[in-house]
Amino acid sequence: MRAFVSFVLTLALLGWGQTALATPIIFDNGSPNLETAVGSETFGSQVAENFSLVTGSTTVTGINWWGAYGNAATPPPTDDFTVAFFNDAAGQPEPTPFLGFHLGDVGRTATGDSLSGFPQFEIFAYSASISPTAFLQGVTYWVSVLNDTTADPDDDWFWATSSFFGTHAFRQGVGIPWSPTVPDLAFNLTGEAAPVPEPSTVLLIGTALLAVRVRRYRASRRTY
Ligand SMILES: [Ca+2]
Ligand SMILES: [Ca+2]
Ligand SMILES: [Ca+2]
Numbered sequence: 001m002r003a004f005v006s007f008v009l010t011l012a013l014l015g016w017g018q019t020a021l022a023t024p025i026i027f028d029n030g031s032p033n034l035e036t037a038v039g040s041e042t043f044g045s046q047v048a049e050n051f052s053l054v055t056g057s058t059t060v061t062g063i064n065w066w067g068a069y070g071n072a073a074t075p076p077p078t079d080d081f082t083v084a085f086f087n088d089a090a091g092q093p094e095p096t097p098f099l100g101f102h103l104g105d106v107g108r109t110a111t112g113d114s115l116s117g118f119p120q121f122e123i124f125a126y127s128a129s130i131s132p133t134a135f136l137q138g139v140t141y142w143v144s145v146l147n148d149t150t151a152d153p154d155d156d157w158f159w160a161t162s163s164f165f166g167t168h169a170f171r172q173g174v175g176i177p178w179s180p181t182v183p184d185l186a187f188n189l190t191g192e193a194a195p196v197p198e199p200s201t202v203l204l205i206g207t208a209l210l211a212v213r214v215r216r217y218r219a220s221r222r223t224y
Contacts, residue, residue: 029049029166038158040144052137069157079147080147081148106127148171
C-alpha cells in the first residue's frame with residue numbers, strides 16, 4: 001500500500017516537474033557550485049563528464065555549460081570550443097570520440113558569480129545547439145568540452161564544478177588514456193522532452209486508483 005502511494009506521488013511530482021520546465025533539459029548535471037574549475041583545453045589537459053538519458057528523451061539538440069579563465073583572468077576576445085561525445089569503456093570514456101562538434105566562438109555571458117575565494121575568476125555561461133543526435137536510453141556516454149586558448153598565453157579555460165560529489169574523467173592530452181577524478185562539472189543537455197501526461201490527468205488517475213485500492217483494502221479487512 002505504502003509503495004503504491006509513493007508510486008502515485010512520484011507520478012504526480014514527475015508531471016508537475018516536467019511541465020514547469022520552459023527549456024527541455026533532458027540531462028542536468030547541475031549549475032556551478034562556485035567552488036572551483038578544472039582545466040579543459042584542446043591542446044592540454046582535458047576533462048569529460050558522464051551522462052545517460054531516460055526513455056523518450058534520447059535526442060540531444062543542445063548543451064549549456066559554465067567555466068572560467070585563469071590565471072591572469074583576462075579572457076581572450078573569443079573562444080574556440082569543441083564538444084565531443086565518447087562511448088563508455090569500463091567506466092571511462094573511450095580514447096577517441098565517436099562524434100565531435102567544432103563550435104568555435106559561441107559567445108559568453110557573465111553570470112556575476114566568481115569562484116569561491118577568488119573574485120577575479122569570474123564564471124561565464126555558454127550555450128550551443130548541435131545537430132540532433134540520438135543516444136540509447138539508460139546507456140552511459142561521456143561528453144568533453146574543450147576550449148582552444150593558445151592565442152591567450154596567460155589564460156587557459158577551466159570547466160566549473162557543480163558539486164563536491166560525483167566524478168568526471170581527465171587526461172593530459174589527446175590520445176592519452178582517461179582517468180577518474182572528482183567531482184561533477186556544471187552542464188546540462190537539452191533536447192526532445194519525454195511526453196508526459198497532463199498533471200491534472202495523472203493526479204485524477206492516481207486519486208481514482210488510490211480510492212479503488214482503499215475500498216478493496218477495507219473490504220478485504222471486513223471479511224476477517
Ligand atoms: Ca589573458
Ligand atoms: Ca592559453
Ligand atoms: Ca559525473
